[in-house]
Amino acid sequence: MNEELRRHYERWVYPRYPLAASIPPWDTYALNLDALYARFNGALPGSHARRILLAGCGSFSPYPTSLANPGVSITALDLSAANLRRARLHCFLHGRFGIDFQRGDILDPVAAQGEYGFIDSFGVIHHLADPLEGVRALERRLAPGGILRLMVYSRGARRGAESIRTALRLLKIGDVAAIKGLIRRAPEGSRFRRYVDASSEAAFDAGIADAFLHPRTRTYRIDEFMALVGDTGLTPLMFAHDGALPPVTEEVSRLRRLEGGGEETPNFILYLGRQPIGGCGPASDARLMLNPALRQAVGCLRLAPVVVVPRLGRRNPRLGFAEKRFLRRFISPVAVASLNPQELERARPFLDALFLVAFR
Template sequence: MSDAQAVSAAVAHLYNTYPFPPEPLLDEPPPGYNWRWQWLAAYSFCTGRKPATANIRILDAGCGTGVGTEYLAHLNPQAEVVAIDLSAGALAVAQERCQKSGAANVQFHHLSVYDLAQIPGQFDLINCVGVLHHLPDPIRGIQTLASKLAPGGLMHIFVYGELGRWEIRLMQQAIALLQGPDRDDYVAGVELGRQIFASLPETNRIRKREQERWSLENQRDACFADMYLHPQEVDYTIETLFDLIDASGLKFLGFSNPSFWQLDRLLGQAPAAQERAERLPPRQQYRLIELLDPDVAHYEFFLGREPLPHHPWTSDAELLAAVPERHPCMQGWPSQCLFNYDYQVVELTDAEFAFLQACDANTAGATVAQLLTTTPLALSQVRHLQTQQLILLTPSGA
C-alpha cells in the first residue's frame, strides 16, 4: 500500500468510526439555507447577474453524512446532484438523510475525489467543503475537481486556515504523541483527549481556546475526533492558499465572506497605513489582513471557469433595462425587518419593501424602469439592493 493509499484508508476509518458531520436526520427539508449552495444566489454573487438556467448538474465532492448534499438538493430542485465520499459509513448516513427529507434528485457514489473520472460528464457547480485539506495530495485533488468543472461553472471550496487553528494543531500533536502506534484507535483517542483537556489549568492557552470557540460543538464525539484526531490535515495561509488556487487553473472569484477581507475594518482609524495597504496587490492585502487578524480558522471562496460574465451594473441604462427579482435567500419575508442571504439583519424602507413586493409580482418580466414607474424608489437605491444581494438582475435580452 502506498503512503497516499494508507492516508486515504486512515481517513476513511475515522469517518466510518465517527460519520461526520453528526447532524440529526429530519423528515422534512432542512431549516434555513446556505446561499453558497443555492445556484441562483451563488452565481449572482460571483458574476453580478442571475444565471441563464437552473437546470444544472451539481457535484458534492466529499459529502460526508450529506448535510450539504441535502441543502444542495432542496435549494436547487431543478438540478441533478451527484454526491461522492470515501467513507462508506458516512455515505450510508447521507443516503438515509436525503431519503428521509425527500431529496430525490441525488445520486450517491462511494468514490474518492481522485476517482472522479469514473463519473461521466462535467458539472456546473462543484461543492467541496472540508475535503481538500484532508487529502494526501490537495493539488492533485483540486486539479481533478477542476477537470470536471464545465465552462461557465463555479466551484465552492472550504479549507482550513493555519493561523486560527494553531492551538488545534498543538493538541492534535499532543494526543498523537501519547497514543503512539495506537493513534488509529479513534474511540480511545477521544477519551484520552477529553482527559487531557480536563487536566489542563484553566489559564492554559489550548484549553482557553477550546472553551472560547469549539467546546459547544465538540461535546459530540464525532466533532471532537474530526478536530483533534484527524490523521491527515493541511492548513493554509494566504500565500499557500493561492498556490493551491493557481494550481487549479481556474479563476479566483472572491471569498464568500467579503466583509472580513475589507482593509478599513482594521485600518480605518489609521488613514496613512490604509493608503499604503491599498497600494498593495490584492493577495498582499489579504495577507496583511490575516496577519493583523490571525483568527482565520478557514477560507471559503469561489473559483470559476471562463467564460463567465461580469456585471457591475455601473451603467444606469443597463440597470434600468434589467429584469429584477427578489433574492431567493431571505428569512422573514414578507417583512421590512428580515435576515438577508448572510443572516444579517436588514431593515427595509417603505420604498424598498414596495419594490421587492413588486419584484415578487413581476411575472411578466417587467424591467427596473417599468417597476420604478409604480414604486417611489431612486435608481441608486435599486443598485444598493443589488449590492446587498437583495435582488437578482437579468440583463436586457438575456
C-alpha cells in the same frame, strides 16, 4: 481511493448533526445555482450547467443544497458509505429527494462524471495528499462558466487545533475517550481548556476526532493558498469568509497584513470560476429577479423581520416588512430599465448580498 481517509469517516460520521436538525429555506440562498452562476456570468445557467456536485458531501450538505435548488440535479459524492447513509436519511426525514448519492473519490475520473455548473468542496482538499491534484480534478468537472466553492484551513484559524494535535501525537494519545478525559481534567483558563470551550466541535465525539485525530490535515497561509489556485486555470472571484472584502486583491492584502501581525485569520472560503464571462450587475439591458431560495421568506406577510445569516463574509440587509414588500416585486424578473433611480439604488444592497440576481 484514499483508504486512510475513508476509514476515518466510516468510523466518525461528520458532521454529526441531529437528524431532526433543520434550517429555513431562505438560509440556503448562497447555495442557489441560478444566483451564483448569474453573479459571475451575467446569465442564468443553460441546461449543460444545471447540475451541482457536492465533492466530499459529508453527512449534511445534501440537505441544505437541495433546499436551495429544487428541481436541480444534485450529485453527493463522498468516500464514506457511513456519511452517505446519514446524509440520505437526513434528506429523507426532511422530504428532500432526487439526490444522486455516490460513494467515490474526487480523484477518480469515473466518479461524478460530466460537467457541473456549481461544485461545492467545503473543507475537503486540505485533507488530500496532493491538494492541487484535487482542485484540478474538480476543475475538469466544471462546465464553462461553472463556479467552484473551496474552503480550506488557514494557518491562523487552526493554530490552536494544530498545537493540540502535535501535543497529542507526542503523548501518543490517539482515541477520543482519552481526549475527553483530558478535557474533563484540563484546568480552567488553560490554553487547552480555552480552545475546547470555544470550539463547537469539542461538544461531540466525531468533532473531537475530526479536530484532533484526523489522519491528514494541511493549513495554508494566504499566499500559499493563492499559489495553489494560481496553478490551475480557475479565476478567483470572491472570498466569502467572515469579514472578507469584496475585491479579491484587497482581501488577499488584508489577510496578509493579519498574518504579518500574528493575528488570527478565518478559514479561507473562496469562489472560483472556469472561464467566467463576468456579471452584468444592474445594467440597463439586464433583469433582476429574487434569489429563488428567498421566495418563502419574502412571501411571509408577518411583520417580524426574517433573520438571514450572512454567508458572503459581510452583514446582510434586514428583511423587515418594507424590505420584503420591495423584494416581492422581483419574484418574477423585472427589467432594470423599468426601475426609477430610487428603486435601482434601493436594489443595490440586495444585489451585493445575493438576495437579488441580475442577468441578461
